[in-house]
Amino acid sequence: MLVFALRRLLQAIPILLGVSLVVFGLVHLAPGNPIDMLMPPEASPEIVAQMKAAYGFDKPLYVQYLLWLMRALHGDFGLSVFNATPVWGQLVTALENTFILAILGAALGFALGIVTGLIAALYHGRWPDKLASAIATAGVSLPHYWCAIVLVLACAVLHDWLPAQGMGDDSLPIWQRLDFLVLPVVTLSLIPMGVIGRLVRATVLDILGQDFVGALSAKGLTRWPVLRHIIKNAAPPVLALMGLQFGYLLGGSILVETVFNWPGSGNLLNLAIFRRDIPVLQATILVLATFFVLLNLLVDIAQAAIDPRIRR
Amino acid sequence: MPDIGLAATTTDTPVLQVDDLTVRFKRRNTDVAAVNGASFALRRGETLTILGESGSGKSVSLKALMGLLPGYAQVHGKIWLDGREILGLPAAELAKLRGGAISMIFQEPMAALDPVYTIGEQIAETIVQHEGVDRRTAMQRALGLLERVKIPSPERRLKNYPHEMSGGMRQRAMIALALACSPSVLLADEPTTALDVTVQIQVLLLLRQLQQELGMAIVFVTHDVGVAAEISDRIAVMYAGRFVESGTTREIMRHPQHPYTQGLLASTVHGAMRGSKLETIPGTPPNLASLPPGCAFAPRCRYTRDACRTGDVPVITSPTGAMVRCVRATETVPA
Ligand SMILES: Nc1ncnc2c1ncn2[C@@H]1O[C@H](COP(=O)(O)OP(=O)(O)OP(=O)(O)O)[C@@H](O)[C@H]1O
Ligand SMILES: [Mg+2]
Numbered sequence: 080m081l082v083f084a085l086r087r088l089l090q091a092i093p094i095l096l097g098v099s100l101v102v103f104g105l106v107h108l109a110p111g112n113p114i115d116m117l118m119p120p121e122a123s124p125e126i127v128a129q130m131k132a133a134y135g136f137d138k139p140l141y142v143q144y145l146l147w148l149m150r151a152l153h154g155d156f157g158l159s160v161f162n163a164t165p166v167w168g169q170l171v172t173a174l175e176n177t178f179i180l181a182i183l184g185a186a187l188g189f190a191l192g193i194v195t196g197l198i199a200a201l202y203h204g205r206w207p208d209k210l211a212s213a214i215a216t217a218g219v220s221l222p223h224y225w226c227a228i229v230l231v232l233a234c235a236v237l238h239d240w241l242p243a244q245g246m247g248d249d250s251l252p253i254w255q256r257l258d259f260l261v262l263p264v265v266t267l268s269l270i271p272m273g274v275i276g277r278l279v280r281a282t283v284l285d286i287l288g289q290d291f292v293g294a295l296s297a298k299g300l301t302r303w304p305v306l307r308h309i310i311k312n313a314a315p316p317v318l319a320l321m322g323l324q325f326g327y328l329l330g331g332s333i334l335v336e337t338v339f340n341w342p343g344s345g346n347l348l349n350l351a352i353f354r355r356d357i358p359v360l361q362a363t364i365l366v367l368a369t370f371f372v373l374l375n376l377l378v379d380i381a382q383a384a385i386d387p388r389i390r391r
Numbered sequence: 392m393p394d395i396g397l398a399a400t401t402t403d404t405p406v407l408q409v410d411d412l413t414v415r416f417k418r419r420n421t422d423v424a425a426v427n428g429a430s431f432a433l434r435r436g437e438t439l440t441i442l443g444e445s446g447s448g449k450s451v452s453l454k455a456l457m458g459l460l461p462g463y464a465q466v467h468g469k470i471w472l473d474g475r476e477i478l479g480l481p482a483a484e485l486a487k488l489r490g491g492a493i494s495m496i497f498q499e500p501m502a503a504l505d506p507v508y509t510i511g512e513q514i515a516e517t518i519v520q521h522e523g524v525d526r527r528t529a530m531q532r533a534l535g536l537l538e539r540v541k542i543p544s545p546e547r548r549l550k551n552y553p554h555e556m557s558g559g560m561r562q563r564a565m566i567a568l569a570l571a572c573s574p575s576v577l578l579a580d581e582p583t584t585a586l587d588v589t590v591q592i593q594v595l596l597l598l599r600q601l602q603q604e605l606g607m608a609i610v611f612v613t614h615d616v617g618v619a620a621e622i623s624d625r626i627a628v629m630y631a632g633r634f635v636e637s638g639t640t641r642e643i644m645r646h647p648q649h650p651y652t653q654g655l656l657a658s659t660v661h662g663a664m665r666g667s668k669l670e671t672i673p674g675t676p677p678n679l680a681s682l683p684p685g686c687a688f689a690p691r692c693r694y695t696r697d698a699c700r701t702g703d704v705p706v707i708t709s710p711t712g713a714m715v716r717c718v719r720a721t722e723t724v725p726a
Contacts, residue, residue: 290502297457298517298568299490301483311507386507387552 083390084380091376098368099151102361103144156362161354166362169347174366176246177336177343179253181328183264188271189321192218195272196279203284211276218273227266227338234262244340263339267332271324278320282313315382315389322378326371404474405432406575406608407456407493412468414448414455414632423679425451427632428468433576436602438609440619440640442655443629446676449612452629453578456610457495458485473575491521494569498581500561504553510537510564511549514571521572536567540597559590563597570601577602579611583618595622616659620644628652631677631687638713648715651688686718694719 118127131137135146150156156166192215199211235243247256286292286309295305331345344363351359383389414426426448433439441449454460456470458480470478472493477485489495497503505513514536515529524532530549537545540563553561562582569577579598583591599622602609613619619626620640627637628651636649647653654672674691677683683690689699698718707720 290497290499291505293454293459294495294497294503295505296459296486297489297495298513299486299488299520299572300516301486301520304516304520308505308508312505388506388554 080384080390083383087376087379091372094372095369098372099148099365100144102365102368103147105361105364106357107140151362151365156365157358159356159359161350161356161359166358169359170344170362170366173331173342173344173347173363176341177329177331177345179260180263180267180335180341180343181325181331183260184267185271185321185325185328187264188218188268188324189275191268191272192275193279193317196276197283199276199280200283200287203287208280212280215273215276215280218269218276220273221269223266223270223332224334224338226269227262227335230262230266231338246341263335263341266335266339267328271321271328274324275317275320279313279317282316283309286312311385315386318378318381318385322374326374329370329374330367405434405471406473407610408432408469408471409456410469410471412452412455412470413466414451414460415465416463417465418463421680424682425632425679426455427682429627429629429632429634430468431627431634431637433608433610435575435608436606438602438611438622438624440611440613440623440626441629442613442616442619442626444614444655444676446679447629448632448679449614449629450580451632453495453580453610453612456578457489457493459489487521490517490569490574491572492574493576493578494572494574495578495580496562496565496569496582499585500558500565501553503565504561506553509550509552510556514564514568517568517571532571533567536571537564539570539601540564540567542567558586559594562586562590562594566594566597566601570605570607573605573607575607577607577609579609581613582611584613584615591618592621598622616656628655631679631682633687633716634714635688635717636713636715638709638711642711642713648713648720649688649717650692650694650719654691686716 118130128137135143138146154167156170158164159166159169195211195214199208199215202208202211231243234241241261242259243262245259247259292305292309295308300308329344331343331348333345333349335341336343336345337349344367347359348363350356351363409432410430412426412429413424416423416425429448429452431439441452443449451460451464455464455466458477460466466478468478469476472488477488480488504510508516511530511533514533515526518524518529518532519526522529534545534549537548542548542560542563548556548560548564553564556564562585566582582598583594586594595618598609601607609622611619611622623640625637625639626643627634628643628649629635630651636643636647636652643652644656647656651672654670657670658672672691677687677690683700685698685700685702686692686704689695692699696718704716704718705721706714706716708714
């Protein structure tokens with residue numbers, strides 16, 4: 080098991096290096112030299128050369144990459160091209176904000192998904208199944224932004240139940256502004272709920288059809304111990320999907336963060352694209368991709384801990 | 392008992408008695424009559440083999456005894472376990488009996504074991520459920536059981552997952568699991584069919600030996616005449632959900648009365664060894680969704696006459712307790 084975990088960890092390193100190469104390559108994806116695009120057309124060649132040297136663009140590409148990577152490893156992604164503040168600081172704030180939404184949205188969505196999926200499978204073909212499946216289908220197929228707007232209309236415009244914009248007065252600690260979280264968290268939980276609910280239903284139905292479940296009753300196990308066996312068997316594929324879904328949430332939803340004016344990583348990414356702020360873009364993508372890879376690593380290890388057949 | 396035949400011949404009460412068991416699977420557009428009146432009684436230490444082709448209702452009969460059939464199955468008749476009626480008991484009461492007084496081993500041990508729990512955990516869990524002992528004690532008991540079914544290096548095997556064991560070893564573990572709470576009746580549904588011939592014999596011998604040590608009664612299900620001859624005290628031949636003939640192993644093997652039993656014996660190497668040549672029974676088993684009136688075997692029988700296709704088939708019981716359900720038997724069996 081430990082060997083398995085270490086091997087997976089080692090396998091993650093080349094993946095992360097690959098990601099960093101792609102992210103670094105982003106700078107050179109746009110036509111022309113990044114500096115040329117930043118400088119006003121009338122800038123003198125001397126100033127352009129000076130700028131190039133300052134940003135290290137005069138060195139060979141692989142040296143640029145290594146320097147960039149070394150600095151990135153220390154959390155130094157340089158300054159934002161747009162407002163000349165350190166990229167790292169902006170990124171940390173945005174990630175924190177998104178993280179709060181992602182954790183709560185995932186927790187709510189996964190909990191609802193697991194419960195509805197289990198109910199649907201255990202009442203297969205009867206009305207609780209139909210109801211739960213309808214909820215799950217609605218969760219995955221209703222557009223995010225539409226739900227967000229409906230929620231805002233219902234809870235903030237027509238009634239004055241909940242705030243719909245931003246994060247509130249940030250001099251207050253977050254637990255005194257929880258009302259700002261409700262609408263975005265509910266919106267974000269819809270897709271994970273639907274996706275997980277459907278997978279749980281399918282997986283549990285598949286397990287219920289296997290002979291060992293009958294054999295568990297033949298041993299004299301009662302309902303709850305049998306359910307424990309079913310849950311442990313269903314866990315590996317469900318965990319894998321949960322990892323993916325949480326990864327998506329961490330990336331921040333541009334649409335949801337825009338509707339709710341939430342200063343998270345989706346918002347930051349959106350702004351960076353519009354402002355052609357390449358250092359911010361690079362840092363955001365690299366950090367998010369790293370999260371994603373590590374998350375999958377954790378899921379792999381958890382799966383192997385549950386199902387011995389996966390350890391190889 | 393309306394369906395006479397396998398009544399226990401001695402005075403001591405049977406551990407398992409089944410009276411006119413019927414099972415029907417009735418759903419929106421199907422109506423399958425899987426078991427149509429099976430009766431038998433079984434004493435301590437006795438082995439009854441239910442012998443029959445695929446689809447004859449053997450597994451369904453065993454599941455009915457365990458109360459494991461799906462909700463839409465209609466089960467009728469009477470089942471007594473240790474003198475207590477168990478058909479229709481509430482689920483909680485049934486759960487106490489399953490794995491306790493009555494337990495079951497399955498054809499495919501790989502499919503019957505949970506792949507994500509170790510063998511030790513799965514055995515211990517049963518003991519904890521039934522006897523309320525703590526996990527440590529239960530694990531110790533599990534170890535003892537693995538020793539009992541002669542699994543080599545049992546300490547290590549206790550921590551194995553099912554996929555880490557060979558087929559024969561898994562079936563031994565399954566037997567250990569079934570014996571965990573000293574059942575008085577063990578139901579064995581083709582426990583050796585999925586195994587190699589050599590392993591098959593080892594497992595059969597093990598079952599016999601354990602039965603002698605523990606004195607439980609075994610209902611053994613198989614379609615293999617050789618295996619039936621090896622393990623049983625008595626044999627009941629099942630066709631289309633009915634016993635067509637029953638008697639001691641010797642009676643059935645030496646003097647089969649029913650044309651179906653005769654056909655079964657002639658169609659196996661074991662039966663054909665006695666000089667006659669290997670034959671197969673022509674035709675296929677009947678569709679259980681639309682059983683013909685009269686004898687279900689009539690369409691395949693070489694002795695069919697008009698009486699076979701109408702009305703109830705007579706049941707003839709000999710003084711020794713042997714039973715045959717055949718029109719011809721009125722002439723061939725001395726009453
Ligand atoms: N849950 C069910 N619903 C409907 N029909 C069923 C169900 N289970 C079994 N049957 C039917 O009952 C009949 C008897 O099946 P059973 O499994 O008892 O056969 P078997 O004698 O054990 O055969 P095999 O040797 O292949 O295991 C079959 O025709 C089968 O299709
Ligand atoms: Mg069967």
